[in-house]
Amino acid sequence: MFSPEIFATVFGVIFIAELPDKTAVAALVLATRHRALPVFAGTASALIVQSLIAVAAGGLLALLPPRPVHIGAGLLFLVSAVSMWRSKEEEPEPADGEGEAGNAVEPSFASAFFKAFAVVFLAELGDLTQLGTAALAARFRSPVTVFAASALALCAVAALAVFLGNRLSRLINPRHVQRVAAVVFGVLGLGFVSGVI
Numbered sequence: 001m002f003s004p005e006i007f008a009t010v011f012g013v014i015f016i017a018e019l020p021d022k023t024a025v026a027a028l029v030l031a032t033r034h035r036a037l038p039v040f041a042g043t044a045s046a047l048i049v050q051s052l053i054a055v056a057a058g059g060l061l062a063l064l065p066p067r068p069v070h071i072g073a074g075l076l077f078l079v080s081a082v083s084m085w086r087s088k089e090e091e092p093e094p095a096d097g098e099g100e101a102g103n104a105v106e107p108s109f110a111s112a113f114f115k116a117f118a119v120v121f122l123a124e125l126g127d128l129t130q131l132g133t134a135a136l137a138a139r140f141r142s143p144v145t146v147f148a149a150s151a152l153a154l155c156a157v158a159a160l161a162v163f164l165g166n167r168l169s170r171l172i173n174p175r176h177v178q179r180v181a182a183v184v185f186g187v188l189g190l191g192f193v194s195g196v197i
Contacts, residue, residue, distance in 0.1 A: 002148075006140050010149035013136070014129050018157040022188055023047070023123045027158050029184050030119065031165025034112035040162040042116025047154035050124045054133035055147040067195070074192025081186035085179070120158075123188075129154065 018024055027043045107115075124130055133150040137143055190196075 003140075003142055003145050006142050006145045007149040010133075010136050010140070010146050011153045014132060014150045014153035015157060017129045017132055018154055021127065021129060021157075023120050023127065023129075024157050024161045025184065025188065026119050026123055027116070027161040028165035028168075030112075030116050031162040032169040032180075034107060034115070035109075036162050036166040038109045038112035039116045039165075040159060042113040043120045043158040043162065044155045045113075046117045046121035047124060047158060048151045050121065050127075050130050051133055051147055051151040051154060054130045054150065055137040055143045057134055071193055074189045074194075078186060078189035078193070081182045081184075081189055085182040 023043075027039060030039045030043070129150075133146065136150070137146040140146055
């Protein structure tokens with residue numbers, strides 16, 4: 001049964017918890033490199049699946065071993081960082097007068113979607129907001145309401161991050177954005193692998 005009070009509580013808690021989270025940062029960074037729609041679609045899909053897993057698993061989610069998950073996510077971030085850094089070096093210089101269309105060939109929708117999905121799915125696995133969703137589902141015993149509120153909150157943060165990332169890529173030289181994105185992904189990757197994050 002749907003409860004507006006539970007929905008509002010879960011939405012507020014998850015939205016605020018996700019704002020400074022690494023998955024929001026990942027979505028923002030990806031949106032500086034790829035078109036906004038596939039990044040948002042991939043990010044939102046990953047977050048919806050993670051919300052479903054959290055609600056279905058409930059309190060059992062906390063039993064997953066966090067270190068292997070964090071190391072896997074860290075390695076994915078590091079590989080992405082190296083890929084970003086290297087692709088910058090290989091991009092041809094746009095001719096004078098060419099705008100964004102003059103940059104290197106844009107990855108396909110599917111490529112950007114699956115990259116965003118994989119990065120965000122791994123980053124969110126066992127994350128505070130996922131564990132929080134599981135705890136809220138166990139507490140309120142209203143799985144549909146908790147799932148709807150959590151998924152909507154996560155997607156709202158993802159939309160905000162993608163919007164900001166997309167705007168940054170238009171305001172700042174794409175080569176500088178790509179370099180910063182590679183560094184951010186590298187730092188996140190090292191943080192995951194070392195256990196700092």
